[in-house]
Amino acid sequence: MKAGDKGHVGKENKKHVESIWAKEVKSNGGRSLNAIIGSSPIPAFIIGKDHLVIFWNKALEELSGISAQEVVGTDQQWRAFYKSKRPCMADLLIDNLHDAVPQWYEGKYIKSKLIDEAYEATDFFPELGAKGKWLRFTAAVIRDSDQETVASIETLEDITEAKIAEAALLRAHENLESKVKDRTRELAKANKALKETTDHLSLILESLPIVSYTCTADGYFRTTFVNNSIQDITGYTPQQFTKDPFFWQEHIHPDDRDDVLAELEMVNLKGTYRFEYRFQAADGSYRWFSDHRRLITTTKPTRHYIIGAWQDITEERRIRREGELRLQQMIQSHKLTALGEVVTGVAHEINNPVSFIANNIPLLEEMWSTVEPILASNGASHPDWSDRGVSYVEVCDNMKEIIEEFKIASLRIKRVIAGLKEFARADETAPMKTVKISEVINGVLIIVGAQIRKTVSRIDQYIDQNLPPIPGHFQKIEQVIANLLINAHQSVPADRKGKITITARYLSHHKAIVIEIEDNGNGMDKDILDHIFEPFFTTRRDMEGTGLGLSISYGLVKEHHGVIGVLSRPGIGSRFSVYLPVNGDKLMDIRPAILCIDNDTGYLNNIMMQFVDAAEWNYRPDTEVDDIVAYLEDHPEVDVVLSEINLPSLSGWELAKRIKERFPLIFVVLYSADQAALTPEDEEIPRPDYVLKKPFSMMQLQTWIREAGRQRL
Secondary structure (H helix, E strand, O other): OOOOHHHHHHHHHHHHHHHHHHHHHHHHHHHHHHHHHHOOOOOOOEEEEEOOEEOOOOOHHHHOOOOHHHEOOOEEEEEEEEEOOOOOHHHHHHHOOOHHHHHOOOOOOEEEEEOOOOOOEEEEEEEOOOOOEEEEEEEEEEOOOOOOOOEEEEEEEEEEHHHHHHHHHHHHHHHHHHHHHOOOHHHHHHHHHHHHHHHHHHHHHOOOOOEEEEEEOOOOOOOEEEEOHHHHOOOHHHHEEEEEEEOHOOOOOOHHHHHHHHHHHHHHHHOOEEEEEEEEOOOOOOEEEEEEEEEEEEOOOOEEEEEEEEEOOOHHHHHHHHHHHHHHHHHHHHHHHHHHHHHHHHHHHHHHHHHHHHHHHHHHHHHHHHHHHHHHHHOOOOOOHHHOOOOOOHHHHHHHHHHHHHHHHHHHHHHHHHHHHHHHHHOOOOEEEOOHHEEEHHHHHHHHHHHHOOOOOEEEEEOOOOOOOEEHHHHHHHHHHHHHHHHHHHHOOOOEEEEEEEEEEOOOOOOEEEEEHHHEOHHHHHHHOOOOOOOOOOHHHHHHHOOOHHHHHHHHHHHOOOOEEEEEEEEEEEEEEEEEEOOOOOOOOOOOOOEEEOOOOEEEEHHHHHOOOEEEEEOOOOOOOOHHHHHHHHOEEEEEEEEEOOOOOOEHHHHHHHHHHHHOEEEEEEEEHHHHOOOOOOOOOOOOEEEOOOOOHHHHHHHHHHHOOEEEO
């Protein structure tokens, strides 16, 4: 028989059954119905198209206290459930009033998943019994062979005890949740009750955001019980934990396993212990677990056991680490703000006496010019000169030098004070105007280009000529770019072929223009980068550097609601990035990012869990190296790239080569589980910073990245 034939027969059987029911209702007056459902323990009644009761079984008589004789042939079926007359569910269906169901049973009904045109509902009926009853009831129409409605049936189930149990269970759950929050104190009080009511409490624990478990305390720590919540978090069933005695241990991250197993011994010594570690889920990713254990002692030491709770704190740790990053940014911002307030006061206090000195130097010079010829004519040969151990000529020469040095020193102090005021000044009230960045850069090169070319042989420009204009102050942005260009050329040693690259492009995802000035100079280490934007910090103190250029630039960029950042590697060079919002009405929020590339989603999740600033590359089978390079162009905040070598559509070695050629300052790490892939076929291609055998230590990788130095934004 074909599949279609089976379906046809099924439909014919359904019609046949419906026809039988229809005939019973029409012709037999319910005699056969009594044989079919009359003795059923399920309360039920049937009404005809005229709403008169056709059938009222024994179970319903017992439930309602109303006999069949009282209601059969009447339309008083409502008496069993309500004080006053109103339609039952069966009444609505016999009249095909499906739209009226929500009016009478709002929030209490659903459409049946088993029977077409049938409804299921749950409600409380205070008139039933001494204290009322909860009923779950189902209503459906009965049709004849011609699909005509001939009757409606309603079945009922007394679920009062289940509802009472459910309410008790909910109260117990809320009580237990409160106890769990108090952890150690409340758990100690609940141990005896937990042991005596394990089966009951395990039902409640299923809905808590923790995984409760028990294990042995014999040194092997075999898991003996895990509640079902573990499957929602890890994808593993409780049976996998209890069946394999080493299942839990084998899924702890290799970098954490030895420490965790060593710390487990502390549970038997201290009685309670809490630690955190990474646990591998079924999809290959790792989740951070907070593991709280308590030793339960019995009269027999050999029967001691441990109860515990696992809590997934992956998101909590991510938020915590992100908060730490934001805190560091806030500290740096507040530090510079505080410095601004200090230098404002210092500049004010110094300015007055310095102005007094500077104003009196011309007077001193004039007085000396007047006195000197008088001394020459009347006192040059005076004997007191020799008695004092000094000659007239020495005094004259020294006095001229001293006055000249006074001039130079006062001018330098004035420049420092001007720089301090520039750094610490509040935003000026002068309105911003529309500024074209390409014009600003061209103007700067006209001013400082000749000076820069003394040490730099190449100035490459990649300026998008279609950049949108931004609101700002032309001269202030010009000053920032000039400061950065001068710093760049001063960082290039005399014996090196200097190169400066200037780029400017629009970043749609930031709605900002980024201006980058990159050099191949000496670069800076992490300690210098930590203070690079602080006033008076300079590495060229012996060359009369004041340390105010970058701090002033920082203030000017901030005034434009922008962000200034620096990425530098010793011996390779530095790149300063200035982000200026196209709509400059609010401050930008840009942070360094790590780009992670891998087609193994499980391992990729493991890596990304270690770095709160990780940016996932959605790898596709048709991904090419150019796609990733384009992503880095559009995301200059990325300063680290981690990539698998064996990717389906490209080679990690080719990717590293392209990145190092275009972005020499980006920190690149390649890795693979394939030992042969760890060595490139072409030994002359640019090498990444590290090549790692997978799996590798995430803690070690974090250390390397930290030591290399991240981008300061």
